[in-house]
Amino acid sequence: MKHFIVLVALLCITVTTSAEDVRHQPLKDLNGYFPFNPPESIEQWEQRREYVRRQILVATGLWPMPTKTPLNPVIHGKIEGDGYTVEKVYFESAPGFFVTGNLYRPTNIQGKAPGVMLAHGHHKDARLDLTADNTLRNLIADGAERFERAGRSTYQSQCRQLARMGCVVWQWDMLGDSDSIQLSRELVHGFAKQRPEMNTTKDWGLFSPQAESHCQNVMGLQTLNAVRGLDFLLSLPEVDPERVAVTGASGGGTQTMILAAIDDRIKLSFPVVMVSTSMQGGCTCENASLLRVNTGNVEFAALFAPKPQGMNTANDWTKEMATKGFPDLQKLYMAYGKQDNVFLKRGEHFPHNYNAVTRSAFYTFLNKHFKLGFQAPVVEDDFDPLSPDQLSVWDEKHPAPKAADPDFERNLLAWFTEDAEQQLQDIAATPEGLRDVIRPAAEVLIGRSYANAGDVQWAPQDKQDRADYVQQTGTLLNKTYGEEVNVVWLSPKQWNGRVVIWLDETGKAAVCTDDGSVNPAVMKLVQAGSAVLGADLFDQDGEAVKQTRVVANPREFAGYTFGYNHSLFAKRTHDVLSIVSFLRNTDSSLGPNIEYKNVAVAGWHGTGPIVAVASGLADDAIDRTAIDTNGFRFGKVLDYRNPMFLPGGAKYLDLPGLIALQAPRPLWLAGETQTPATITAAYQATSQADKLVTFTGESAQEQAAASEWLSSN
Template sequence: EFAGLFAPKPQGMNTANDWTKEMSTKGFPDLQKLYTTFGKKDNVLLVRGEHFPHNYNAVTRSAFYTFVNKHFKLGFPSPVIEKDYEPLTRDQLTVWDDKHPAPKAGDPEFERKLLKWFTEDAEKQLAAADPKVLREGIEVTIGRTYDKAGEVEWELKDKQDRGDHLEMTGTLTNKTHGEELNVDWLYPKKWNGRVVIWLDDAGKSGIQNDDVKKLIAGGSAVLGVDLLFQGGEPAKQNRIVANPREFAGYTYGYNNALFAQRTHDVLTLVSFLRNTKVGSHPSPKTVCVAAFGAQTGPIAVAALALAGEQVDLAALSTHGFRFGKVLDYRDPMFLPGGAKYRDLPGMLSLYDQKKRWVAGENEDRKPPAIDWLMK
């Protein structure tokens, strides 16, 4: 797919006895069809070399010299054969001297200093940047915006009368992204038009508590949800691809982290409440978020950074969480790039301070969270 984006410009590739050896039958024929569609079939080249181990040898180099010579009209005789040359000495090649000594190979202290410099340089730029820059960076990190949250449908599975409220269980289906959420509605018979999305580390079972009862008694509906991999055995680590080589990029270069996927789920909930009409039922006047778990608190912060004005009030606890302190890429809270944009405080800064009650960040927390949400 990435190679196809370059069409119809000239493009060459080669195979060897490695993971590229099936390219002649898987991938390259599709590229040929794409280039043919543009009328440029000769602009794409595959140099087959499965009889060689993984390399970029003289045979392959010659083929690419010839390919470049043709398309750039360099005028060299074809085929272009590499000439012998005298390699430069180590002293001639080096960029290091007494004033600029070479770092030690595999020096962890040098790596720390370099990364520290990268971080401090980026933080200076972010501190002076418009919030729009911060939001766009976080949108890329999470992999979805509120505007692209998707079209959501509600399916009722069960409905029970609980005295002062109705309990309705069902499924929210995000038709755009092919995702499903099991939800539990607690809907007071004297509804005041307010809905509180209750995010809990235990999933939708977490709505069975005294705080939720207080919200219902005050007229607020409460929506509990099982985010991805909630509702059963807690996810102790992120899924990783089946590759024996320990490298985070094999997983996160192609897949969203669990933290990002759960943030997508929250965006689905907000989008549903704001945009989906269910029969003759009136739409909510006020949408709130409550999240006090060690995992769901930070997830709520990420969602609020993206949903912005769509959420009227939010009460949550971050537990002082920082992406920069997550040391294992299998950790359920790991997020590639999570610390890049001023970490969790950067996300939190994008949601109006007047609309949030936050524990864990040295912010004013009076009155108690539930009373504050009911104001």
């Protein structure tokens, strides 16, 4: 009786309800507001930094990093310049996947030379293009360029200047640009509509729900090319690994931020016209599902602190950076005692480009921090640029691969899928691998774990005495995130201190209906002394959701929505964690013995996978879990608007890989024709195989069997 009194007291506490669950507000898109709020201490920042860096790696398909196969570099066609050379290069970032570009080197290298990675933006045929005369004259008139000859190729101007300053420069092509022809420009940068022939459960293509569920995206391919390009640059014996920089503008600025954030080998970063609290990058090659959920470009730049980093403003989305974003970066650098390491070049009168003034700022910044010994400020001089034919990588002796080949696209993604699965099978075979690789990835997929589930309070609504138990309805208010979960409680008067969270796709009605009828399997639990809680997870309080919301962008790219917003699957998982957090973190002032002896969760039908993932992220806060998976796999979802779509859901050995995170806690599993080997191996690895119970009886008997298991000691 004492336990029952405490539970009723707990349920009768009243808090003020919120106006509305914030998750019903309009979705965020790439044109939203993305402020950076520096944490109060370096210790807090280092924790946040680790998470955001992992978020980038997961979103781009680089957690774990794909197997680094031989680059097989080909360097040919050397051209002698005034104090430097230019060579043509291609190598394989993955088997048969070519990265193309030009390598600039000083003629006479003394000792070790600094290395510079130069990424380009969305200008068509950027590395090979020469600016039209009328465009160039306008740039000169505005002060953006200085010379009629050198100004025709800003990329050659920059590479040449850096090489003459003693740097080895790798300037490579983005996908679908210049000599990178295996994936078309129209696909990489212009994708707009789903392709039925590429939207299949086998041999899928980019932008498909399958690719999204495996974290396979153009952003990731370009980021891998940058990482492998850095591998190539550092393979050159003359390059100093302690002086390697990266820079680029627009889409190249995005690549600069991302590479600098995830690869510690970069020692200086200079992203141009891209660090902003405003627009985050509009191209499909700059976006990926999961990438900017609760973060943004200024924080991406912050990940590089306290190493030297410069950036600029222009008459674009960066124009307010001096007052919105940069002061926060300065604050972070000051916390490290390195305020001189971060630099902003103002240029709001210039359009969106990497102009001669900004290039000079980069040379001068590089000269200072790499101690190159040139007089400041460093400026370019004039020269005659090379023609596109002179720079092109492909020729008769080095024939180009097939362009825009659909089979190549399918085979490339198949290689990444197989490579990841082989790595993750080995990782999942050990408790350490599950803990250190798959669980951290799951935290990113869901965007929350039990540790940061939030402060959850109870707002009661109605209470009915049902003889042996009390039925009460109300709302759990997650004050941290502004979220709500409507619930029903059945509390036995002879309560044994156990609570079972009983979840189903029908919401609270799966526990009891409005007329008081109780699910027989639930009543069995109540009669055994357990309190049972049913809930309407997010958007379960009406008709079943057939398609999830997406942002207004007409292009059918999941990353435009789920790169900035949690999926519905993740939001419902958040609700499960909110419920558990409430049960485990009630106010001890309510009375003695209010800690629950046991918290269990049961998930049926469409909520089985949600409960499985939530339980894997709840650690010991959930004592036992019962789920019916109904054979669900993320890899079978062929619509990115499906309520069960989860970006990255199939990557980590699909649902079995996420269920394996339960080990060694007790798990009752139904809905599988046979127990997946990944789950069995996880329990065997912890010497707790007996904690895994697989139900193989009739489906009509599942809930009754689960009730009996949940009631057992």
